[in-house]
Amino acid sequence: MRHIEIAKVGYEYAGTAGPVTALREVTVDVATSEFLCLVGRSGCGKTTLLNLVAGFLSPTRGEIRISGRIVTGHGLDRGVVFQDFAQLFPWRTAQRNVEFGLEMRGAGAAERTETARRFLRLVDLERFAGAYPHELSGGMQQRVAIARALAYNPAVLLMDEPFAALDALTRDEMQRLLVDVWAETRKTVLYVTHNVAEAVYLADRVIVLSPHPGTVVADVRVALPRPRDPLSLAFLEYQRTIVGHLGGRG
Amino acid sequence: MVALVWQTVVMLGVMPARLFPGVDRVVATFGRLVGNGVLPTHALATLARLAVGFALGAIVGVTLGIVMGRSRWAEDVLLPLVSVGNPIPGLAYAPLFVIWFGLGNLPAVLLVGFAAAFPVAVNTWTGVRAVKPIWIRSAIAMGAGERQIFRKVVLPGALPAVMTGLRLGLARAWRVLVAVEMLTSVPLGLGWLIFGAREFLATDVMLAGIAVIGLVGLGLEKLVFEPLERLTVVRWGMLAR
Helix, strand or coil: CEEEEEEEEEEEEEECCEEEEEEEEEEEEEECCCEEEEECCCCCCHHHHHHHHHCCCCCCEEEEEECCEECCCCCCCEEEECCCHHHCCCCCCHHHHHHHHHHHCCCCHHHHHHHHHHHHHHCCCHHHCCCCHHHCCHHHHHHHHHHHHHHCCCCEEEEECCCCCCCHHHHHHHHHHHHHHHHHHCCEEEEEECCHHHHHHHCCEEEEEECCCEEEEEEEECCCCCCCCCCCHHHHHHHHHHHHHHCCCC | CHHHHHHHHHHHCCCCCCCCCCHHHHHHHHHHHHHCCHHHHHHHHHHHHHHHHHHHHHHHHHHHHHHHHHCHHHHHHHHHHHHHHCCCCHHHHHHHHHHHHCCCHHHHHHHHHHHHHHHHHHHHHHHHHCCCHHHHHHHHHCCCCHHHHHHHHHHHHHHHHHHHHHHHHHHHHHHHHHHHHHHCCCCCCHHHHHHHHHCCCCHHHHHHHHHHHHHHHHHHHHHHHHHHHHHCCCCCCCCCC
8 A cells, every 4th residue: 555655746946056956756655564765875855855755845846645645744644753863852851752742742641651651662761761862872862762753653754864873883773673663663664864785774665866856766675584684695785786776886 | 268368468457457357357247247137137138129120130031032032023123232232231221220210129120120131131042043943843743833842842942041141140130239229229238238338437347248249149059040950951961061
């Protein structure tokens, strides 16, 4: 079933030297519970595309539908995780950060506490429920952000390079955790990254975007069983294919 | 250390003892004036004036700062006024306030509020402007409306700067108050006590009054602001300590 439909979407903005086309004729369908990675070099418009789906921006051409309804703005059917650790509210504990979306939805105190606890447990941070963000490591903060984006039960999870600012070891750990969380919650995930290995590790499908203007150049289905072994030949073969589409040298 | 140097100067007899009392005499006078209730009475009168004036200034300052931070139009109109007014010492307006509001408590309290409002407004404005866009974005993504964003993101996000503003405002209020008490002939107050003591060359009383002013200022910092900050911005890691 098609959950997210991105149909012939274009996005233009006013640059210093006239209008700039960030995206042109982008068409992507995402199935329910599918994990889709958007991969591309900097400036290929992958974050713009994510922001369009999130409703932070509106497409200048084409349309985006989620569950059949045209996206006109933000909505509680989507959760967003950004790259910046600062996305958490420093004046709230981990627990109260996770409760925020439930609070906005008008959930009662008991439900909020219970639900937030459950999602903190999901990202393995129950012990740190009472900690403030500045007392947590970068990886822990991003886990809180994931729990926060999931807690009000959106059907879609949008992630913009959430692990890009982490060290390599923590990043590996976080990727494993994310696959587990995804397997358990069955959300439809749209995940932006410039890291090819990360995309192959995480995704059911990898969409490769090329810059100036951003267009889809490849749609690669990763048919590897999970958990995936990043050192296997098949894994490296997928990486090679995608790097080829990116026009890189490897 | 200061007391030691002071006492040496007194013993050398550089200044007449009457104008430059020894530490022992100041301490004795301090004890006597606290014992007979003179200092506490004056200090309380001053503190009451400070509380009312500062509360006024804080409310006006925070409101102005928020309005300036939230509305482009208000920023264009008010910010130049506040920026020009901020560096002017509050005491410069004292004669004007006396002409407008007469003598006594009213001009003193109003001037204190007026002087305190400027740093509070400027810092609140900075704080509101400095609220991170990513907090707002996260809140929007989680379904927060305008009012919720304001109450649950902008206000706490601006708090560190607001605290700085309140602290500066209080310091300014305290300074202007003691001085203005000398000018507006209030019936009781530390400023008045010091000013009145001049008539009798009672330098020991003056110094005792000054000591109280210092102690109260220190007390406000240690007993009001530090605990408040420890409970909020320091705990949140929003203020480097």
